[in-house]
Amino acid sequence: xxxxxxxxxxxxxxxxxxxxxxxxxxxxxxxxxxxxxxxxxxxxxxxxxxxxxxxxxxxxxxxxxxxxxxxxxxxxxxxxxxxxxxxxxxxxxxxxxxxxxxxxxxxxxxxxxxxxxxxxxxxxxxxxxxxxxxxxxxxxxxxxxxxxxxxxxxxxxxxxxxxxxxxxxxxxxxxxxxxxxxxxxxxxxxxxxxxxxxxxxxxxxxxxxxxxxxxxxxxxxxxxxxxxxxxxxxxxxxxxxxxxxxxxxxxxxx
Amino acid sequence: xxxxxxxxxxxxxxxxxxxxxxxxxxxxxxxxxxxxxxxxxxxxxxxxxxxxxxxxxxxxxxxxxxxxxxxxxxxxxxxxxxxxxxxxxxxxxxxxxxxxxxxxxxxxxxxxxxxxxxxxxxxxxxxxxxxxxxxxxxxxxxxxxxxxxxxxxxxxxxxxxxxxxxxxxxxxxxxxxxxxxxxxxxxxxxxxxxxxxxxxxxxxxxxxxxxxxxxxxxxxxxxxxxxxxxxxxxxxxxxxxxxxxxxxxxxxxx
Numbered sequence: 001x002x003x004x005x006x007x008x009x010x011x012x013x014x015x016x017x018x019x020x021x022x023x024x025x026x027x028x029x030x031x032x033x034x035x036x037x038x039x040x041x042x043x044x045x046x047x048x049x050x051x052x053x054x055x056x057x058x059x060x061x062x063x064x065x066x067x068x069x070x071x072x073x074x075x076x077x078x079x080x081x082x083x084x085x086x087x088x089x090x091x092x093x094x095x096x097x098x099x100x101x102x103x104x105x106x107x108x109x110x111x112x113x114x115x116x117x118x119x120x121x122x123x124x125x126x127x128x129x130x131x132x133x134x135x136x137x138x139x140x141x142x143x144x145x146x147x148x149x150x151x152x153x154x155x156x157x158x159x160x161x162x163x164x165x166x167x168x169x170x171x172x173x174x175x176x177x178x179x180x181x182x183x184x185x186x187x188x189x190x191x192x193x194x195x196x197x198x199x200x201x202x203x204x205x206x207x208x209x210x211x212x213x214x215x216x217x218x219x220x221x222x223x224x225x226x227x228x229x230x231x232x233x234x235x236x237x238x239x240x241x242x243x244x245x246x247x248x249x250x251x252x253x254x
Numbered sequence: 255x256x257x258x259x260x261x262x263x264x265x266x267x268x269x270x271x272x273x274x275x276x277x278x279x280x281x282x283x284x285x286x287x288x289x290x291x292x293x294x295x296x297x298x299x300x301x302x303x304x305x306x307x308x309x310x311x312x313x314x315x316x317x318x319x320x321x322x323x324x325x326x327x328x329x330x331x332x333x334x335x336x337x338x339x340x341x342x343x344x345x346x347x348x349x350x351x352x353x354x355x356x357x358x359x360x361x362x363x364x365x366x367x368x369x370x371x372x373x374x375x376x377x378x379x380x381x382x383x384x385x386x387x388x389x390x391x392x393x394x395x396x397x398x399x400x401x402x403x404x405x406x407x408x409x410x411x412x413x414x415x416x417x418x419x420x421x422x423x424x425x426x427x428x429x430x431x432x433x434x435x436x437x438x439x440x441x442x443x444x445x446x447x448x449x450x451x452x453x454x455x456x457x458x459x460x461x462x463x464x465x466x467x468x469x470x471x472x473x474x475x476x477x478x479x480x481x482x483x484x485x486x487x488x489x490x491x492x493x494x495x496x497x498x499x500x501x502x503x504x505x506x507x508x
Contacts, residue, residue: 134487162489233388235416
């Protein structure tokens with residue numbers, strides 16, 4: 001069987017695939033475009049069913065792609081460049097179903113809550129870091145970059161296939177976490193904040209991290225059980241939000 | 255006295271200033287361009303002497319700029335946009351002397367060593383994180399992004415004015431650190447690596463972090479006293495280099 005080959009970026013399939021990097025079209029199609037060999041491998045290993053794979057010639061003999069032969073279309077390097085968000089594309093893309101995870105009930109375990117984190121690199125790094133720390137659920141609150149944004153996908157490094165990614169408003173969730181007896185920690189310096197090392201590691205907690213410029217929303221801050229802060233020894237005024245989350249998470253999960 | 259006003263990006267001073275974002279011209283002129291109000295304030299507060307400040311009208315009455323009135327040139331918003339590396343420029347820039355720090359002798363204290371860290375955002379975040387952790391010296395080894403790269407400057411958030419930034423080859427420095435009795439830690443997973451929590455915090459250490467894709471150079475790795483690793487609990491394969499450095503540094507400096 002001869003595989004389909006596309007060498008023009010004006011091909012309708014390619015135009016449609018390119019749109020799957022944009023939220024509006026992702027929602028319409030119920031699908032998103034994932035770029036790069038490592039990430040496509042992660043998706044396949046996680047049991048994801050690509051609707052279509054676009055790959056340049058060098059990937060066509062990869063063992064992991066064999067089960068998806070019927071869904072694979074060969075593309076030229078020029079088309080790969082057109083589809084790519086990266087400057088030096090590897091030349092492989094998968095169209096994957098846009099499935100949002102739901103919170104497991106009853107609420108239990110460790111959670112990272114993102115309150116209006118805007119930078120896609122920060123958001124992706126936060127998910128990757130939560131994954132590494134063993135935190136099983138990352139909640140995207142209002143104002144947070146979209147999980148299917150290409151830059152978020154790249155920074156997550158496939159961790160979206162290892163942890164639950166849930167988009168939901170945080171205020172109600174925080175109430176429910178507290179009802180479930182799960183301590184909710186903020187991460188903003190205020191008069192009542194406690195150095196993070198004074199809280200013992202635990203298998204039940206939720207940590208909220210806030211917007212890069214403005215910090216956590218005041219309502220959420222008021223709803224936390226305890227605010228944690230990282231004592232600064234030098235003269236830096238603050239830490240990058242993903243760095244701060246990492247330091248606290250690796251302590252709480254130790 | 256009427257302040258000079260420049261409204262054309264073709265003005266020779268502006269053309270020269272723009273070049274001061276590029277390493278080659280920075281070296282020739284012995285100066286670099288720093289963008290943004292927070293960073294310019296940090297520079298002034300650190301006692302830096304700007305050779306020139308380019309500012310749009312809204313900054314001209316700032317108290318901190320008064321001592322530099324003779325060095326300040328007003329620019330139009332269009333010129334600010336031309337000079338800027340950011341998408342929404344604030345409209346203020348300083349031309350600062352390109353001064354490299356030197357290592358304080360005798361060697362003593364806490365060091366972060368960057369071995370071929372290529373991503374400017376990572377490099378800048380590493381310096382900012384070292385600053386926050388109280389580490390006083392960050393050493394840029396071969397292959398590491400330049401400290402005066404605009405993206406590095408942005409991610410450092412002014413921490414270059416709080417810690418020593420030294421560019422020097424790492425192999426010889428590591429030998430000298432060891433001779434001075436300062437333990438040198440690697441951060442690469444190998445058979446002999448130790449979980450980072452098993453090493454006690456100390457006021458004397460050097461931590462080496464390695465290239466994003468390839469890790470530390472093998473020669474450096476062989477020269478370390480001990481390799482440290484961060485146990486991964488989830489299924490992420492690795493951590494972002496700045497995240498990993500943060501987790502280890504905040505432990506070692508606790």
